[in-house]
Every structure is written in C-alpha cells, then in structure tokens.
Amino acid sequence: MALKFPIFMDAQSTTPGDPRVVEAMIPYFTEKFGHAASRNHSFGWEAEAGVDRAREQLAKIIGARDPKEIVFTSGGTESINLAIKGVAEMYREKGNHIVTTVIEQRASLDVCKRLERHGYEVTYVPVRPDGLVELEAIQKAITDRTILISVMVANNEVGTIQDIAAIGRLAKEKGIIFHADGTQAVGKIPLNVETMGIDLLSCTAHLIYGPKGVGALYVRRKGPRVRIAPLIDGGGHERGMRSGTLPVPLIVGFGRAAEICGEVMAEESARLAKLRDRLQDMILSNVDEAFLNGHPERRLPHNLNISFAYVEGESVLMGLNKETALSSGSACTSSTLEPSYVIGALGASAELAHSSIRFSLHRFTTEEEVEHVGARTIEVVKRLREMSPLYELAKEGVDLKSIRWKAE
Ligand SMILES: Cc1ncc(COP(=O)(O)O)c(C=O)c1O
Missing domain, CATH: 3.90.1150.10 (Aspartate Aminotransferase, domain 1)
Structure with a gap:
C-alpha cells in the first residue's frame, strides 16, 4: 500500500477518531438532540438513554461495579482536578497531606502545586531510572495526615506502567484514598478498579480514538464510599459532582470508543x-x-x-x-x-x-x-x-x- x-x-x-465512533455520535447532533436532564419528554429520555449506555460501556472496560460511579467531565485534566482538589476539600478535616510522584502529568503536578499554596503538603516521590515508583518509597512518604495517594497508571512520555494493584493494596491497608491517572492507559491495557483497589480513576476520550472535550472520573461508591467536593456548582448534574448540561454526542462517542477498545x-x-x-x-x-x-x-x-x-x-x-x-x-x-x-x-x-x-x-x-x-x-x-x-x-x-x- x-x-x-x-x-x-x-x-x-491524541489519537485519530475511529469512524465507528463518529458514526455513533452523529444522530445525537441532529435527530437525538435532547437534553439528557429533560425528564418529561422523549427527546430527553432518548438523550439520557445514550448517556446511560455510554456510562455502562465505560464502566465495563474499567471493571466498575456500577455505571453510576462514572462522572463525565471535559477531559483528563478536569478529571484529575476534580479528583485531587475534590478529595483535598472534602477530607480537609482528616488531613492535608498528598503523596504523588515526580513524573505525573502537568495536570496533577500543577494541582498539587496550587494546593501547596493553600496549606496542603505534598510529597513528590522519586522514581527509578526505568520510571517505576518503589512501593516502599510511597509507604515511607505516608503520614497520619495523608488523605490521598495519586499515581499515574502509565506515563505519557516513556510509557512505564506502575504496579497499580500494589499501590491500591497499600492505600486500602492504610485507609487512604487512591487516585490513579489512567488517561494514557484506559482502553490500552487491562484495568480493573475493583481488583486494583482504585478509588478514583481519571480518563479521557481523545486518547482512545474518541472525541476531544470529554473525559470521565470513576468515583467509588462502595468499600469505601468516596466523596469529593465539586469544582463546578450548578444544576446538580452527575450526582452533584459535576454540574452542567452533558455533551451527549461526545459522551456517546466516548462510550462507543471504550466499547471498541474493550473488543480489540x-x-x-x-x-x-x-x-x-x-x-x-x-x-x-x-x-x-x-x-x-x-x-x-x-x-x-x-x-x-x-x-x-x-x-x-x-x-x-x-x-x-x-x-x-x-x-x-x-x-x-x-x-x-x-x-x-x-x-x-x-x-x-x-x-x-x-x-x-x-x-x-x-x-x-x-x-x-x-x-x-x-x-x-x-x-x-x-x-x-x-x-x-x-x-x-x-x-x-x-x-x-x-x-x-x-x-x-
Ligand atoms: C497522563 C495524562 N494525564 C492527563 C492528561 C490530560 O488529559 P486531557 O488532554 O484529556 O485534558 C494527559 C493528556 O495527554 C495525559 O497524558
């Protein structure tokens, strides 16, 4: 050829769009244009059904128990902001310390830097020459004020995949919330929030052959129930965690993109x-x-x-x-x-x-x-x-x- x-x-x-994703999105721009929160007519029901299906498709590839654990956002950056700032605000009484690594993406590092300016303490754990973070280094960084461990699943530059399940086990043992930035990994390698002990998982559509401008944050509802403060207040969409009219065509595309990734x-x-x-x-x-x-x-x-x-x-x-x-x-x-x-x-x-x-x-x-x-x-x-x-x-x-x- x-x-x-x-x-x-x-x-x-970013990834090129998969034509099958675009095909799934198109009807939601035109004949199925309803507002997903319009509860009293069929346009709304149709849009809501599209969003529900996408929630299920996404929940399935990350092994979430309940599609309600998926909160749609505008992308990976927003999901990371929501996860880290949301936990920082919600659990402020419990502690003010966050453990992360030096090779996180800018979204995570910049959120942590901002929190430091607001009285939080952050430990940036170093990594080995191959990009792996040592479990012991995370363990040593934990204090009785630690409320969050935030580690990327796979690095965006060198691709190194962390031992997420081990970090998840450690977090569980210590009763600390664990956020994983799965932006580069979801849809590419097998991930399971249940078996890996992930409480919050950030991801984005544009890295899995889906549209730009939509992402998601998985928020665990059980064992433990994780609570996060919203970044955006408003109509109480996404169970109050992310207000704003849902971009239904983008969400439908994200769901389809996730489904295809699961299949292939x-x-x-x-x-x-x-x-x-x-x-x-x-x-x-x-x-x-x-x-x-x-x-x-x-x-x-x-x-x-x-x-x-x-x-x-x-x-x-x-x-x-x-x-x-x-x-x-x-x-x-x-x-x-x-x-x-x-x-x-x-x-x-x-x-x-x-x-x-x-x-x-x-x-x-x-x-x-x-x-x-x-x-x-x-x-x-x-x-x-x-x-x-x-x-x-x-x-x-x-x-x-x-x-x-x-x-x-
Ligand atoms: C590891 C990682 N986290 C977060 C992001 C930000 O995601 P988004 O571009 O959807 O805001 C990226 C983007 O490439 C990334 O590679």
Whole structure:
C-alpha cells in the first residue's frame, strides 16, 4: 500500500477518531438532540438513554461495579482536578497531606502545586531510572495526615506502567484514598478498579480514538464510599459532582470508543507491541549511543521513547516533520525548549533529556509506516551527527566532561 503523508506517530498526544465512533455520535447532533436532564419528554429520555449506555460501556472496560460511579467531565485534566482538589476539600478535616510522584502529568503536578499554596503538603516521590515508583518509597512518604495517594497508571512520555494493584493494596491497608491517572492507559491495557483497589480513576476520550472535550472520573461508591467536593456548582448534574448540561454526542462517542477498545484490546496491543519492537530494534541496531527511555517491559505497547546522544530532539523532529508527526517530550512541555522533566527524573543528563523522541503508534499505524519512519529517523540522526563536533570529539575518544569550554 502506498504511504500517505504526513505519517502520524504521536498518538500519546491524541489519537485519530475511529469512524465507528463518529458514526455513533452523529444522530445525537441532529435527530437525538435532547437534553439528557429533560425528564418529561422523549427527546430527553432518548438523550439520557445514550448517556446511560455510554456510562455502562465505560464502566465495563474499567471493571466498575456500577455505571453510576462514572462522572463525565471535559477531559483528563478536569478529571484529575476534580479528583485531587475534590478529595483535598472534602477530607480537609482528616488531613492535608498528598503523596504523588515526580513524573505525573502537568495536570496533577500543577494541582498539587496550587494546593501547596493553600496549606496542603505534598510529597513528590522519586522514581527509578526505568520510571517505576518503589512501593516502599510511597509507604515511607505516608503520614497520619495523608488523605490521598495519586499515581499515574502509565506515563505519557516513556510509557512505564506502575504496579497499580500494589499501590491500591497499600492505600486500602492504610485507609487512604487512591487516585490513579489512567488517561494514557484506559482502553490500552487491562484495568480493573475493583481488583486494583482504585478509588478514583481519571480518563479521557481523545486518547482512545474518541472525541476531544470529554473525559470521565470513576468515583467509588462502595468499600469505601468516596466523596469529593465539586469544582463546578450548578444544576446538580452527575450526582452533584459535576454540574452542567452533558455533551451527549461526545459522551456517546466516548462510550462507543471504550466499547471498541474493550473488543480489540488484546489483539491491538499485541499488533502494536510487535510494530513498536520492530521500530525499536531497527533504530537501536543502526544508531550508536541511542538509549531506550522507560521500562523495557513494563510499558505501554504503543510507546517508544529514545534519546539520541549528541543531537537535539528538536533537530531530529525538524528533519522529519514534513512527513512524520512525532514529539520530543510531552505536548505540554514541547512548546518550550526545556528538557523533559520526566526523562530528567529518570536520572538522564539534561543533554539526553533534550535529545529524547517519543514515537507513539495507534490503531491505524501500518507496517509500512513503521519501516519508513525507522529508516528516516536513522538517516536524520546520522546526518545530524555528521555535523556535530561533539559527536566527532566523542568518537575520537575525547572525554567531553574534561573540556574547558571557556577561559576561566
Ligand atoms: C497522563 C495524562 N494525564 C492527563 C492528561 C490530560 O488529559 P486531557 O488532554 O484529556 O485534558 C494527559 C493528556 O495527554 C495525559 O497524558
């Protein structure tokens, strides 16, 4: 099959919409346009039925007992805000301490920073060089004032998957609420809020081939019943946790997207892992001083993150960007030229953090695309290195750390 350009390999920033999702949404823009809270006519009932079905579809892929445990929001960022701020406000009397990790997505870190300005205390637990957080580190961080543990299921840059079930068990033992940011993981890897002991789970539609502008927060109703203060007050929708007219077409699309993920997950992740491994082997066997970031096994099947020493990630992207959409670092930090804080937190030097490239594959990625992107990446990195005096010096055996760059 002929390649179509540009090739999209940045599916951890967002995913292309699945046509089956769009098809499910369309009637809810036109003939089924009712307000889901209109209880006294069929337009409302029809819209409500669409939302109820989506709640069930979503509850099913995360193993929630009751569809009522799903609260629809505008996306992952809002869900995270609702989870962390909602617990912070509701359980203020019980304590003011939160435990999280240094590699959370900006939404979580920025919420925690804000809470710190309002008298809360936050412990940012470090991670190992492979991106895994040690259970003991979380355990040590817990105090008798801890009200929340908040940890991402899978990292958006390096794909490392945390031992969520172990953290869930620890949280249960200590009687602490556990929020998991599942934005990159829901629909991609098997998750079960019951067996993993998750009390709050954030997710978003646009990373599972659904529409942008809709997300959800799972809020446990039993064992324990978790209560959260709302961010948005109003008509009392979503059982008072998130007021505002529900975006029915988006919610219907989210539900359908979740349903499809549930049906194809096993096959899709096996296919993507195989393609990803091929890309990884191609690059690592042809480019020296290229390093895999994240855990070699415990990572998302569609994620590959590599640092290329002696070249700038941005230069690699520029060399490829007419035909391939990739990312250096995460979408929210790549607008600045700061090195990735995630790669930095794994212990890499600033230079290596600056030279990281994230390849993320998706449902519609083909083998031809992988072969092409692999070959072009190798070519571009080699070309950049030919122009790099640092690479030349390193190849001559000069220890770059010993160089005095300016007269002192
Ligand atoms: C791990 C993680 N959490 C939260 C978010 C924010 O989700 P949204 O874009 O739906 O606001 C993202 C977005 O990519 C993410 O990767």
